[in-house]
Amino acid sequence: MQDVARLANVSIATVSFTVNNSKPVSPATRARVEAAMQELGFRRNAVGRALASKRTHILALLYPALQHRFRGTVVDFFTSAASTASERGYNLVLWPASNDSELDELTSTGLVDGVLLMEVQVDDPRVEQLTASRTPFALIGRTGDPSALDYVDIDxxxxxxxxxxxxxxxxxxxxxxxxxxxxxxxxxxxxxxxxxxxxxxxxxxxxxxxxxxxxxxxxxxxxxxxxxxxxxxxxxxxxxxxxxxxxxxxxxxxxxxxxxxxxxxxxxxxxxxxxxxxxxxxxxxxxxxxPSIELGRRGVELLIDQLDGGNQHERQSLVMCAFEPGNSTAPPRRAPPSE
Amino acid sequence: MQDVARLANVSIATVSFTVNNSKPVSPATRARVEAAMQELGFRRNAVGRALASKRTHILALLYPALQHRFRGTVVDFFTSAASTASERGYNLVLWPASNDSELDELTSTGLVDGVLLMEVQVDDPRVEQLTASRTPFALIGRTGDPSALDYVDIDxxxxxxxxxxxxxxxxxxxxxxxxxxxxxxxxxxxxxxxxxxxxxxxxxxxxxxxxxxxxxxxxxxxxxxxxxxxxxxxxxxxxxxxxxxxxxxxxxxxxxxxxxxxxxxxxxxxxxxxxxxxxxxxxxxxxxxxPSIELGRRGVELLIDQLDGGNQHERQSLVMCAFEPGNSTAPPRRAPPSE
DNA sequence: CTGAAAGCGCTTACAG
DNA sequence: CTGAAAGCGCTTACAG
CATH class of the missing domain: 3.40.50.2300 (Response regulator)
Known part of the structure; x- marks a missing residue:
């Protein structure tokens, strides 16, 4: 960024403004800055940005993949969540944390902006841990008493x-x-x-x-x-x-x-x-x-609501499964005795 | 860290030394620092560390999950890679990048220390992109001419x-x-x-x-x-x-x-x-x-070799699949005409 | 619309 | 063994 600023003959602040569109920049200097970025192949360093802005723009989908194989229908939650996050300017990654210390490492170190929790248990210790660490989070699933939590779940x-x-x-x-x-x-x-x-x-x-x-x-x-x-x-x-x-x-x-x-x-x-x-x-x-696609999407929306201060989505919602007929259900061979 | 230093009556440098074991610290002050960390519930901020040390300790397993469903046997590569990384002090996450700009975002912004590439194509543009961005990477798979690359693959x-x-x-x-x-x-x-x-x-x-x-x-x-x-x-x-x-x-x-x-x-x-x-x-x-477990492990080892300057593993290796008999192979019903 | 400067939370020579 | 200080690459009030 220093180099870009020098080449474009502006301050690094101005470079930041044009990169982030965070303040108005005159067309002329914007053009100069952009040309300089082009020439230098500049990409803003995400770690520097994260430290200064206290935002990494990374969301973690927490799944205990080492204990519980990641496969089948749950994979669709991830895919949907990832593409929703991407649309909203975040990166969602699958974080295979399992034990406490790994979760700790994730939450208390500022590496991710928020967490989406999967494979939720009725009495889930991770909820307490996330709450204590003040990490924004939402559940795909719900605990026994989820009244205070942001969640989406199957009904x-x-x-x-x-x-x-x-x-x-x-x-x-x-x-x-x-x-x-x-x-x-x-x-x-x-x-x-x-x-x-x-x-x-x-x-x-x-x-x-x-x-x-x-x-x-x-x-x-x-x-x-x-x-x-x-x-x-x-x-x-x-x-x-x-x-x-x-x-x-x-x-x-x-x-x-x-x-x-x-x-x-x-x-x-x-x-x-x-x-x-x-x-x-x-x-x-x-x-x-x-309803994997819908729950993945809604989960990310809840999380981003917390992060960006939006408040546009239902904070707790349940979605039914949809019936899709196959060939495995039929009347019983012998009709039940009619009384 | 400031707070810890103040409470323990040392400089923040000393706190850093004891947290990282990067320099000798006398038992007495170590004890004071640790007590202070305890009391304050201190966790070192990973973003600050990453910026100063130019290391995030995050590895990305690159898988185009939005195009190519993440399921079946490939999931085992991830699990194995994640647990190996964890043993070696890194976090490995599944990064569902697909298009160029997403890969770009991953590599040129310093968010991850290295990349493990999956679903490799004979002529894979991501290899070039990773090389150009100077991101350390290894392949699980190999291109048409992988002679210059670090890889593990099925034989x-x-x-x-x-x-x-x-x-x-x-x-x-x-x-x-x-x-x-x-x-x-x-x-x-x-x-x-x-x-x-x-x-x-x-x-x-x-x-x-x-x-x-x-x-x-x-x-x-x-x-x-x-x-x-x-x-x-x-x-x-x-x-x-x-x-x-x-x-x-x-x-x-x-x-x-x-x-x-x-x-x-x-x-x-x-x-x-x-x-x-x-x-x-x-x-x-x-x-x-x-050989999913083995390839996942070896891929991570190759990557960490690059990162930590180790050089202990074969940089290119192929592993055979192991035959596991089921019940789907037998002699043909009609023996072939014997000439 | 633009810039100078402080600061995000650490690490790491350099001195002592 | 410990500390003062520079610096990692950005963002963001604050001034102008």
Missing amino acids: FENTVAAAIEHLAQLGHTSIGLLDGGVGRGALRGYAPVVRTRESFAQEMAARGLTAFSFTCDENPAAGREAAATLMNEAPGMTALLLMNEHAGPGLVTGLHRLGMSVPADLSILSLASSREMAAMTDPDLSVLSA | FENTVAAAIEHLAQLGHTSIGLLDGGVGRGALRGYAPVVRTRESFAQEMAARGLTAFSFTCDENPAAGREAAATLMNEAPGMTALLLMNEHAGPGLVTGLHRLGMSVPADLSILSLASSREMAAMTDPDLSVLSA
Whole structure:
């Protein structure tokens, strides 16, 4: 910048003004400055700017990628968040922090302007840590009591209700839930599964339907094993809500191997997943697909609202999953006894 | 730091020395400084440090996530690279830069110490850009002529040869390759596919085997369509190399629907993928799995060698994929006519 | 519209 | 072993 100023015969302040459009500059000197920048191939140093302005224009999407594989539908959140950030003049990067000290390093050192939190737990220690460090942040997800927080999340409650409604309409009265578990250790209490379980239990009870609940790891092999468990422990079950997209392919395979047909013998409806994941199986799954694009975008908007003092977006919002029919749900083979 | 210095009754230089262990400090004053830091909850500001030391300790894994979905086996490269970086005192973040100006922003502004490049093309403009900006970088992958670059890559040449050898041993003489294409627009010339095609053609010719070549998009639906194409255009083909892990599930499904059995009617061997992706299908695929962990680690080591002046690692290395048997390869149903 | 100057929070020769 | 001081590359009141 010094060099540019010298070459253009202005002060470095003026260079700064023209680079940032932060103060009016006469056309003539602007032209001189721009020519000089051209000639020197000048790029303003982001670190210097960050130190002086206390803004790095970097947002971090916090995802515990070392513990929890980054894959499947969650990837869409990142993509959407990154492109929204880019439109708004920020860079969003995926920050694979996991343990406390890494989060600490991120927040208390001024490297990023704000944080977007993913994989939120019901009782998430990172929320406290972020609050304490006064780092602006927003959640994609929500804790058990998120009333004081800025968040966007899937409306699991209504999504589960819609899922059960769909299956009940088809005539199912005995329905199971297969989820990926609520995690353990530092990642315990994974909120989406906690909420889905609760809503499932409530809604099934309210309708007087027979409910079953299963858990398996998030991979195809576990899904394959789960098929046998399902059939053994709930032989009368005719439909399943799947809250574990990575177990899906194995589950369907396992059912086939046991001589079960999908959807004739068991309807499957995948929750909070995506068409792409649903297309991994045969038949392809009917799915309530996660509003990833919208949540990624809204999360970034909330964060930038905090940063730029805007206040234009709903600070807390829930979005339903959208039903996308596949070929894995149908009426049960034997109609339920009509009273 | 000012505050700490005042409270501990030392200069800020001394605080810096004890924080960084950059100069000897007497135990007594070290204790005073540390007590003061404790009391004030001091964390050294990373931006200030970066400006003074010209080091941010951030590495960027460059992946064009907005164009090319970040998923599947490539995710393992990131995870491995991130944990290696973390062990070595750096933060590695996923930087979804795609167009020139975004890359420019990354490199010419001093925000990151170095860059790890993924999804390398045969003629990759980013290499030139990185070189011109004097940003330290290493490749996970390699260009057409990488002789001057630091890189780690899969040894596609020998991996393809091993794959063909495996199938030839089983008795196959008519073998196809189904890849995901070499990309178009800014992402044209995707090096892994270019290399695989070349090696495939050479090795098949050298062995006097009958070769077929197919391309389809990287998703299950495209794989399903490809099944029909394969059967129509190469009815005599008995084995297939799959260089398109995301088409795999659809491909197998599509074959089944056409009444083809895997591996009895068609053997499939997946290249540069992973057991996890291979487990998505039924039967699970035999796979030459990508050495993701090792390449992610080595890529970061190369980069840190440049940064810290170390020189301890091979600057160019190729790693073979490891064969992991699944259930998708077998001798062809009809033995080939024995001359 | 433009400039001189202070300051962002550190690191690092240089002296002692 | 410790400190005073310059400097990293910018931004931003403050003056003019």
